Amino acid sequence: MRKIVLVFGLISGAILSVLMMGSVVLADRFGLGHSLIVGYTSMVLAFLMTYFGIRSYRDNVSGGAVTFGRAFAIGICITIIASLCYVATWEFVYHRFYPDFMEKYAAAAMDKARASGATQAQLDAKSLEMNKMIVMYRNPFYRMAWTFIEAFPVGLLFTLVSAMLLKRKRNGAGTAPSTVRAPAAT
Numbered sequence: 001m002r003k004i005v006l007v008f009g010l011i012s013g014a015i016l017s018v019l020m021m022g023s024v025v026l027a028d029r030f031g032l033g034h035s036l037i038v039g040y041t042s043m044v045l046a047f048l049m050t051y052f053g054i055r056s057y058r059d060n061v062s063g064g065a066v067t068f069g070r071a072f073a074i075g076i077c078i079t080i081i082a083s084l085c086y087v088a089t090w091e092f093v094y095h096r097f098y099p100d101f102m103e104k105y106a107a108a109a110m111d112k113a114r115a116s117g118a119t120q121a122q123l124d125a126k127s128l129e130m131n132k133m134i135v136m137y138r139n140p141f142y143r144m145a146w147t148f149i150e151a152f153p154v155g156l157l158f159t160l161v162s163a164m165l166l167k168r169k170r171n172g173a174g175t176a177p178s179t180v181r182a183p184a185a186t
Contacts, residue, residue, distance in 0.1 A: 001057060005077040008053030012078060013085025015046035016151065020089050024098060043151055046082060047158040050075040054166045065170040071163035079155030086151040087144050094143070102137040106130035 019042030054074050058066040066074075094101060113126045136142050 001061065001074060004053055004057050004061065005074060005081065008049045008056070009078040009081025010085070012046045012049035012082035012155075015049070016042060016082055016086045017089040019046070020086065020093065024093055039150075040154070043154040044158075047079065047155045049082070050078045050155060050158045051162040051166070053078045054162050058166055058168060063170075065168045066166060067169070068163050068167040071166050072159060075159030075162050076156070079152060079159050083148050083151040083155060087147045090147045091140075091144065102134045106134055 020039065023038040023042065054066065054071045057074050058064065058071070109130055110123070110126060113123055118126065
């Protein structure tokens with residue numbers, strides 16, 4: 001189980017990391033809104049690895065059967081590894097290429113508020129909120145927690161769905177149900 005979790009977790013993490021780099025490039029070219037779309041799309045692609053990891057365990061290690069609990073445990077471990085890779089990549093990107101991310105994010109949020117016709121009082125409140133976020137984002141534990149929380153729920157959803165789809169009980173003889181059907185009688 002450990003090998004499957006590591007392999008599929010690291011593959012998922014690598015997909016997240018590579019595609020995050022691409023979304024950072026897009027953020028400067030097309031704005032933060034498009035970057036978010038690319039980012040969450042890459043998470044969906046990366047967390048497909050939870051399905052394949054659980055299926056690999058079921059078919060290659062567990063003799064064709066896996067309980068929901070075991071499938072969930074495998075999937076959540078893959079998700080945690082991938083999410084930690086996502087956090088590590090963001091920390092690298094943030095410090096090397098995007099140290100002014102929160103300032104750009106705050107400016108984009110203020111521009112959006114202005115464009116939507118916010119009153120001066122609403123703009124002042126938004127500015128105060130953004131300044132607090134900028135200060136909090138400088139704390140690495142806060143930043144890493146928020147980065148983890150960006151990816152983890154997507155992986156959790158894929159884990160739950162994959163565990164439900166892939167669970168398969170053993171038959172009464174203690175073996176997994178056969179996937180080969182007998183030929184139809186003619």
